[in-house]
Structures are given as C-alpha cells and as structure tokens.
Amino acid sequence: MPSAVNRIKLLKSFYPLSNGLAMKFILHLHPPQLPVEACHFRRTFGLGGSALVLFVLLLMTGMLELFVYDPTVAEAYPSVQQLQQMSLGRWVRNIHYLSAQLIVIVSFLHLLRVFLTGGYSGVRRGNWWLGLVVLFALLCSAFTGYLLPWDQLSFWAVTICSKMFEYVPLIGAGLQQLLFSGSEIGPATLHNFYILHTIFLPGTITALLVFHFWFVRKARGVILPQSHAGQPEVRSKVPSYPDLVFREAAVALNLCALVLILAVFIDAPLGLPANPGMSPNPVKAPWYYLGVQELLIHFQPLVAIVIAPCCAALFLFLLPMTRLKDHEAGRWFVSRRGLSGAVIAFAIALLSVPALIILNSVVPAPFFPAWIGHYLLPLGGTAILIGGAVLFMRRMAKMTQAEIVLALFVFFATTVVILTITGIFFRGAEMALVLPSWMAL
Numbered sequence: 243m244p245s246a247v248n249r250i251k252l253l254k255s256f257y258p259l260s261n262g263l264a265m266k267f268i269l270h271l272h273p274p275q276l277p278v279e280a281c282h283f284r285r286t287f288g289l290g291g292s293a294l295v296l297f298v299l300l301l302m303t304g305m306l307e308l309f310v311y312d313p314t315v316a317e318a319y320p321s322v323q324q325l326q327q328m329s330l331g332r333w334v335r336n337i338h339y340l341s342a343q344l345i346v347i348v349s350f351l352h353l354l355r356v357f358l359t360g361g362y363s364g365v366r367r368g369n370w371w372l373g374l375v376v377l378f379a380l381l382c383s384a385f386t387g388y389l390l391p392w393d394q395l396s397f398w399a400v401t402i403c404s405k406m407f408e409y410v411p412l413i414g415a416g417l418q419q420l421l422f423s424g425s426e427i428g429p430a431t432l433h434n435f436y437i438l439h440t441i442f443l444p445g446t447i448t449a450l451l452v453f454h455f456w457f458v459r460k461a462r463g464v465i466l467p468q469s470h471a472g473q474p475e476v477r478s479k480v481p482s483y484p485d486l487v488f489r490e491a492a493v494a495l496n497l498c499a500l501v502l503i504l505a506v507f508i509d510a511p512l513g514l515p516a517n518p519g520m521s522p523n524p525v526k527a528p529w530y531y532l533g534v535q536e537l538l539i540h541f542q543p544l545v546a547i548v549i550a551p552c553c554a555a556l557f558l559f560l561l562p563m564t565r566l567k568d569h570e571a572g573r574w575f576v577s578r579r580g581l582s583g584a585v586i587a588f589a590i591a592l593l594s595v596p597a598l599i600i601l602n603s604v605v606p607a608p609f610f611p612a613w614i615g616h617y618l619l620p621l622g623g624t625a626i627l628i629g630g631a632v633l634f635m636r637r638m639a640k641m642t643q644a645e646i647v648l649a650l651f652v653f654f655a656t657t658v659v660i661l662t663i664t665g666i667f668f669r670g671a672e673m674a675l676v677l678p679s680w681m682a683l
Contacts, residue, residue: 272482273462280464281486288493289352294451295494296345299501301444303338311390313436315429318392319515332509339510340501342384346530349377357561357651360571360644361465367562369457374558376450379443381530386439388528389432397516398525401427402535409543427518467572523671532665533658539673540602545621554654564647576644583641583649591656599664603675
C-alpha cells in the first residue's frame with residue numbers, strides 16, 4: 243500500500259489540474275491534513291458542499307435564462323414560453339427550478355446537521371449566525387424568482403405573501419412599499435423582484451458564502467467530538483487531497499447527475515398567464531412559506547406572521563449562547579440522553595401537531611373575547627407548556643442545558659415540517675382540510 247505522499251505524487255502525475263489555480267483554490271479551502279473521521283461521509287453527509295453545488299447550478303442556468311427572459315408584464319410570460327420551446331430551453335429551466343427547490347431543503351438539512359452535532363458554539367458561533375443570514379438570503383432569492391414567470395400560480399402566491407406584510411405593525415406598510423411598490427402586484431413589483439433576483443441577492447449570497455467557507459477553514463474544518471476529559475482524542479490524519487477532495491468531487495458529480503436526470507422528467511410549472519381579476523382556489527404561498535400560512539388558519543395574523551417567526555428567529559440566534567460541555571460538542575445529539583430526548587420530542591410533535599390541526603378544523607371555536615381566544619390562550623398556553631417541559635427535563639430527567647435545547651429544537655423543527663406538509667398536501671379549496679387524491683381509497 244503506497245504512503246500518502248506517494249499517492250499524492252502518483253495522482254499529480256495524472257491530474258495536471260492539481261498544479262493550476264483551480265486546485266490551489268480547492269486545497270486552500272481545507273487544512274493540509276485532516277483526521278480520518280472528518281472525511282467520513284456520515285459526519286456531514288456532504289450537505290454544505292451540496293448546497294454550494296446547487297447554488298452554482300442556479301447561477302449557471304439563471305445566466306442562460308437571462309438571454310431569453312424579458313422582465314416586463316407584457317413579455318415575461320411569453321418569454322418563458324419561448325425559452326421552453328427552444329432547444330434544451332425547457333431542460334435548462336427545469337434544472338434551475340429543481341435546484342431552487344433542492345437548495346432550500348438541503349440548506350435546512352445542513353442547518354439541522356450543524357445543530358445536532360453541536361457545530362454552533364465556541365469559535366463556530368459567528369459562522370452559525372452567518373449561516374442563518376445565508377439561509378434567509380436563499381429564501382428571499384427563491385421568493386423573488388417565484389414571481390418572474392408571471393403566471394397565475396406565481397402572481398397569486400406572491401400576492402398572498404404581500405398581504406401578509408399588512409399585518410406587521412409599524413414597519414409593515416413601509417416594507418410592502420419598498421419590496422412590492424404598493425399594495426398591489428404590478429409592473430414595478432416585477433421589476434423590483436427581477437433586480438433583486440438577478441443582481442442583488444446572487445451577489446450578496448456569493449459574498450456571504452466566501453466568508454462562510456473561510457470561517458469553516460479558520461475553525462479547522464468540521465467539529466469532532468472530544469473525550470470526557472475535555473482533551474481531543476488521538477486521531478490518525480490523512481491529507482485533505484486526495485482523501486477529502488475526491489469524496490467531495492464524487493458527491494458533487496452525483497448530485498449534478500441527479501438534478502440533470504430529474505430535469506428530463508420533471509417540468510417546472512407554468513400555468514396560465516397572470517390574471518389580477520381572477521384568483522385561483524386555493525391561493526397558496528410558495529411551499530417554503532406555507533408553514534406561516536398554515537399558522538394563519540389557526541391564529542391571529544399578528545401571532546402567525548410576527549410573533550411566531552420572530553420567536554423562532556430569536557431562538558436560532560441565541561442558540562450559540564447554549565453552554566456545551568467539552569465532551570458534548572461534536573457528538574450527534576449531544577449524548578445518549580440527548581438522543582432519547584430528541585426522539586421523545588419528535589414523537590410528541592408528530593402526534594400532537596396533526597391532532598391539533600384536525601381538532602381545530604372540526605371543533606367550533608369556543609366563545610371568548612378576541613384578546614383571550616386569539617392572543618392570551620395560544621401565547622400563554624405555549625409559554626406554560628414550554629416552561630413545564632423545560633422544568634420537567636431539568637428537574638426530573640436531569641438533562642443538561644444543551645440536551646434541553648436539543649429537545650426543544652427538534653420539537654419546533656418537526657412542527658415546522660408538519661405545518662409545511664399540511665399546507666402542501668392537505669389544504670384544498672378555501673384552504674379547507676382535505677385528503678389528497680393520491681391518499682384516497
């Protein structure tokens with residue numbers, strides 16, 4: 243078996259690119275040597291790199307679409323039709339569409355993986371916050387691009403999101419005017435979204451990703467567990483090239499192949515041209531905002547649109563303040579007890595959230611004054627449940643702070659997924675709760 247040095251010399255003789263700028267850039271992204279465990283696929287599942295690959299696919303296909311797309315109300319829809327009639331035009335648009343959907347899912351899973359392995363504390367605290375900003379920018383990019391086809395689906399989805407801004411106190415009207423150029427979606431809105439989607443947001447995300455990867459490099463790669471004594475475990479090391487670089491290349495190539503093949507069979511949706519005078523039924527927001535729209539069915543707009551998202555954002559922002567013990571950081575689910583707490587939290591959310599959704603749709607609302615039924619009960623009840631759960635986990639289950647935060651995170655993440663799935667598959671006309679056709683007997 244040749245040594246690591248001999249393997250590198252052998253590979254360099256077959257890959258002249260290793261002496262070029264591209265390979266030097268790739269090598270600069272990683273430390274010269276890494277522990278063997280850091281190279282294992284199950285450590286990160288390649289989620290961060292996969293998100294980067296999808297972003298590159300978005301940039302490449304987006305630039306190709308710009309040669310045909312015309313950002314005017316009169317020509318936006320016909321230009322998309324023209325693109326789909328061109329040679330490989332439909333395929334390019336399908337790749338762009340699938341990459342946009344997948345990057346949201348992969349980024350969410352990447353955030354989940356970082357959290358579940360404790361990669362948000364210590365020197366990685368700033369990178370956690372930067373990653374949250376990147377995720378928010380990606381959601382904004384997906385949202386602005388959603389309107390550009392100017393068909394019924396996109397027009398009314400953005401319209402329903404625009405109406406949500408009206409419920410934001412103090413700054414809602416100003417944000418609506420800034421983004422949508424008024425309370426109604428029109429030519430100015432399309433122009434604003436086009437500029438944001440093609441210039442401002444791609445440039446911003448690119449700059450943020452440069453710093454994001456630089457912070458990962460500065461932190462010496464992915465976080466690995468330490469011993470209970472707080473000392474790093476003795477690990478054998480391998481050179482990042484080729485051991486890690488080739489694995490990353492394999493994941494990237496497989497992901498590209500998957501997207502390109504799926505784009506042959508899955509078409510990006512394109513409905514009828516946008517008609518401001520005729521709304522479809524139901525009117526749904528883009529799927530990644532359906533969790534918020536689902537909350538609107540159950541709570542007052544101020545709670546669903548402002549209070550709940552702000553609490554979620556504050557929770558994510560304050561996560562790095564969690565005190566992780568040395569032997570907890572880098573371990574999946576912190577500890578065995580943390581894994582048990584996460585499983586219980588997942589099971590509780592999986593059973594209780596659908597039950598409450600069904601209960602709310604079939605049981606008439608009791609008579610309460612608005613401030614009690616719409617604000618005091620949901621907010622007070624949630625606070626009491628969370629407080630009781632935290633007290634139980636701390637006093638009875640003897641869980642550490644990191645294990646308690648883990649259980650709460652898993653519960654709320656599961657809730658968001660359930661709300662989103664409900665909005666996608668189980669809401670029909672007038673947003674009534676229905677059974678999808680593919681589940682009907």
